[in-house]
Amino acid sequence: MEKVEALSELKKNKTAMVGLILICFLLILALIGPWISPYNPLVPDPINRLKGPSWSHLFGTDSLGRDILSRVIYGSRISIIIGLIAVSISLVPGAILGLLSGFYGRRVDEPIMRLMDIMLAFPAILLAIFITAILGPSLLNTMIAVGIVYIPHYARIVRSSVLSLKEQLFVQAVRSLGGSNLRIIALHIFPNTIPPIIIYATLGMGTAVLQAAALGFLGLGAQPPTPEWGAMLSEGRQYIQNAPHVAAFPGVAIFMLVLGFNLFGDGLRDILDPSLR
């Protein structure tokens, strides 16, 4: 599909546009965060601890008196970066493995896919916990863990894309003109796998953010006082009875970011390849 055609289709698709707006909003928030947040997210203020939403603290304060709105704004940076890095870590090896697996068939495909199957035998979050247990709890390790966990998913997607492309006549045409395997893969097959990759990478950003937040919630991610949304929810859990706002707002933020990615990804899928539905 031509780029211009795709762009105009995109504008017409309402779900995609809403998603894009959400993502852009949070992106901008992440970028200008330090300039617009009313308070320093790390400075405690014990006198004002656990205050509900008010004019001075729109989202209220947490157990150390820190302003939740500011923490949420700073947290948006962290979550977006988590998403980007985790998806990159998944995509690169995943796509390479998928390309090799799909293209070379039998002897390469079998071992790679078996390895992927072994990884897929674990529920995602458990595998991530597993990896974090080895690497140690930290924000960076969370990103790495989530990244590694989803490698098989991207490998499979790229592989199935390659398998269907391989059958198409244009591959035989290039081969009959003397094209080498590398040329075929790099110039002909790979570019055609880009649309599904873009779609699933977008949706995957949402998943990565959710999983990383889950790890943060379990205490395996960013360590205090870093204002990571999942960790904030973990704190909020303790005070759910008398200060529900501590958990409510970070959760809404996660929800909005992931929703944005899902809406945009869905819209992309409708435009680029409805058959993937």
Next chain:
Amino acid sequence: MANPLLEIQGLKTFFFTRKGIVKAVDGVDLSLNEGETLGLVGESGCGKTVTALSVMRLVPEPIGRIVEGSINFEGRDIVKMTESEMRKIRGNRISMVFQEPMTSLNPVFKAGFQIAEAIQLHQEVPAKEAWKRSIEMLRLVGIPSPESRVNEYPHQMSGGMRQRVMIAMALSCRPKLMIADEPTTALDVTIQAQILDLINRLKERVGSSILLITHNLGVVAEVAQYVGVMYAGHIMEYSDVNRLFKNPKHPYTIGLFQSIPRKRGPAHRERLQVIPGLVPDLLGLPIGCKFQDRCSQVFQKCKNEPPPFVEIEPGHQVRCWLYE
């Protein structure tokens, strides 16, 4: 002459799409008597399938609708019936065989079940009895060893066999009218002949009348007694099959006959005749006769007013200003 089994008068079925109103059937008159076979001929897009679907009241709903006209079947107007009354007729008094045997059977049910389902529904017999009858139906349509075939799934059968199953399903409740929409188009030529032959024989056996839809004049010659030629939602010519073939009047009908390649006779060895132009876009139909852009004998009146459907001799009707 006794009352016709099926009488369609002034039928108009339109599709209300985002791009405009498509007048798929725009004033069709047809009638069919008991024991007869009526062939409805025309190119793709002329409205013959929509006519059939209108009789079955299976026109896809919010987008399509019967806007005008009456379809009288056994004395009652189908257009005015409620959905539940219609359901008693479908598969029972009127049944339909579709064009694509490969996709028209449900892949997850056995052949026997799909036939028995109709029998159980309309004839209110217990399952065992319905099953027995479906085996009989398979035998009737010429499927060998029906007792084992009845337990098979569609994907285990060839196209010709699936079409036989469809016919068995359609005839299982001894309908008065069977509508066959291009029943042989998707099949191999050799199988085509077999299926047509089957339809002819069964017509006698079961006592049904047939409305046969096709774009193939050869099929019509084989099977039909009466023929209607359709174009852009209108019937252009109607007659009994012999007269139509010997003496076609409408320029479109004449064009259709002329474009059949011949193996011998004066037309053999000459350039293949075609009707110039394409079937018109149903969203942008011209005023006046719908055939004007392709007609070799078009004149001014054709472009101003649509010609009425007139009887030029008993039992032969034409829609053309050449014959007023």
Next chain:
Amino acid sequence: MAKFISRRLFHLIFILIGVSILVFLMLRLIPGDPAHLLVGEFASPADVARIREKLGLDRSYPYQYYIYVKNLLKGDMGVSVRSNVPVSQEVFVRFLATVELSIVAMLISSFIGIMAGVISSVRKYSIFDYCSMVMALAGISMPIFWLGLMLMYLFSVKWGILPMMGRYTMGLDHHVIAGLVILDSLLSGDLQLFFNSLKHLILPAFTLATIPMAIIARMTRSSMLEVMSKDYIRTARAKGLSYGAVIFRHALKNAFLPIITVIGLNFGLLLGGAVLTETIFSWPGLGRYVVDSLSARDYPAVQGCILFFAVIMVVVNLAVDILYFYLDPRLRIDGKG
């Protein structure tokens, strides 16, 4: 058919071996002496020496793996550092609690999800369709632990109509028959326990059901839409079948196949969700046990749990494959996997 099953079993065994190797390596990859990790911080040097001997920790890795597998096949997953009880025992008790939660969640999500999907597909573009698809999208976008906390706040704290945690109120007697409280209480006629445990089950089950429900609803809708446009549906209507028969007998049976595939593929989400849900609602299941064990550095327990989860996943996937094979006649007769 037999060929298919034997191929899949072979595949399953291969995966299980791979999984066991991975889990085996876990303990060796974590920084620290495996012997110490296995007996905990408060063990005596004698304990450390004993475990080193027992598991061959100073021998080669292949030998250690051999011992590991030998023990596994005997059902020995080591001893929990915290409770000194064999891990297999701890796992089994909590496994049943997770099963109870998961089954109920699966039932809720399947039933509501399929109904919503079918109605949405039949009434395409209606208000119901629009609302349910929006809700489904929201369902897969929200963090399950946040949803659980919010529901807990609403129902347990603010309105106080449902309990906040646990499987049933402490102090009530659980007469164990099948290990599933709901079932056991019904079977032994203990209605008080039955209603009590039911009330405890609602919030966590519903929370856990949210994501699968959303996925199932969306999948059902798109699958039904595809099936309803097929020729054989037109044939079914031409036979005079009622709309209900057409949808629920002819269409749904065909639409069901991709739905089952999706449910199977996403089973891992259910297990993963159980980990988080159980943590929030303090449900005494395997998910919470993993998390607690990890924070307590009870590595034998963590290892045993992860292995167990993986085995369940693999077995369930095989079951779904077989079920699919059984449901789709096109696969059966061909004999191809």
